[in-house]
Amino acid sequence: MTALTEASTSRFARIREGELELNIHYNDCGQGTETVVMLHGSGPGASGWANFNRNIEPLVVAGFRVILLDCPGWSKSDSIVCEGSRSDLNARVLKGLMDPLDLDRVHILGNSMGGHSAVAFALSWPERVGRLVLMGGGTGGASPFVPMPTEGIKLLQGLYREPTIDNLKKMMNVFVFDPSDLTEELFQARLDNMLARRDHLDNFVKSLAINPKQFPDFSPRLAEIKAETLVIWGRNDRFVPMDTGLRLVAGIPNSELHVFNNCGHWAQWEHADKFNRMVLDFLSH
Numbered sequence: 001m002t003a004l005t006e007a008s009t010s011r012f013a014r015i016r017e018g019e020l021e022l023n024i025h026y027n028d029c030g031q032g033t034e035t036v037v038m039l040h041g042s043g044p045g046a047s048g049w050a051n052f053n054r055n056i057e058p059l060v061v062a063g064f065r066v067i068l069l070d071c072p073g074w075s076k077s078d079s080i081v082c083e084g085s086r087s088d089l090n091a092r093v094l095k096g097l098m099d100p101l102d103l104d105r106v107h108i109l110g111n112s113m114g115g116h117s118a119v120a121f122a123l124s125w126p127e128r129v130g131r132l133v134l135m136g137g138g139t140g141g142a143s144p145f146v147p148m149p150t151e152g153i154k155l156l157q158g159l160y161r162e163p164t165i166d167n168l169k170k171m172m173n174v175f176v177f178d179p180s181d182l183t184e185e186l187f188q189a190r191l192d193n194m195l196a197r198r199d200h201l202d203n204f205v206k207s208l209a210i211n212p213k214q215f216p217d218f219s220p221r222l223a224e225i226k227a228e229t230l231v232i233w234g235r236n237d238r239f240v241p242m243d244t245g246l247r248l249v250a251g252i253p254n255s256e257l258h259v260f261n262n263c264g265h266w267a268q269w270e271h272a273d274k275f276n277r278m279v280l281d282f283l284s285h
């Protein structure tokens with residue numbers, strides 16, 4: 001297999017969905033009759049490649065096509081002020097990408113905001129979903145146990161307002177259970193991503209001012225989801241609390257939950273090997 005790099009897999013598409021028209025960046029990796037779309041989280045400087053670089057190759061080697069969609073407002077995709085549900089906006093963009101790529105049905109793996117967006121997609125276009133993997137996300141809404149906004153979300157919003165290296169390090173140290181694996185190279189790459197698109201940072205702050213609840217609570221509609229769903233959470237998640245995972249399995253009829261101990265909001269990164277094996281097993285059975 002030729003090495004997968006961000007540059008060699010980088011693509012753009014013009015998305016048209018109703019009145020929505022956007023230039024969207026994605027990475028297209030591998031070939032296969034089944035496709036897994038990976039949707040990243042909402043932190044400043046996030047992208048499909050930044051969130052999932054430890055998870056692409058095992059799926060490609062197993063014969064899946066993997067598409068990393070950069071949501072509007074992140075990375076090389078167009079910027080946007082989102083006044084309504086960002087989960088539904090991202091879902092519409094995914095639908096808008098699937099049509100020109102001739103993808104009838106995809107599995108969706110979503111991290112945090114990406115999980116919220118995967119659920120929004122499954123509610124709007126159920127016939128176009130294979131299986132769902134929801135990690136550290138799937139629905140907004142209040143936690144009965146943890147004060148909200150959580151510590152992590154407060155740091156994330158602070159970083160959007162003041163994008164400094166100190167604020168970035170404070171946020172990233174809370175992403176993971178064990179920050180000793182976070183390198184200066186990783187901080188610098190994330191800082192570069194963030195500062196390359198100040199329009200994204202400004203638009204996120206404007207969106208929050210217009211609508212502080214960017215991710216609606218889908219709890220009352222979860223029973224509509226027929227797709228088989230694997231929910232994965234870190235017990236030590238300080239961004240989206242673990243009880244959200246319990247709400248998801250309580251609501252989605254055909255679902256199961258795996259909780260990693262000693263794991264923060266980035267299970268796909270902190271426990272990459274086991275995470276990859278679980279996802280492959282779930283998508284292949």
Ligand SMILES: O=C(O)CCC(=O)/C=C/C=C(\O)C(=O)O
Nearest residue numbers: 041042043044046112113215240
């Ligand atoms: O506010 C929410 O419910 C979602 C928060 C979210 O998406 C945070 C994600 C952070 C990352 O995974 C990232 O930026 O890499």
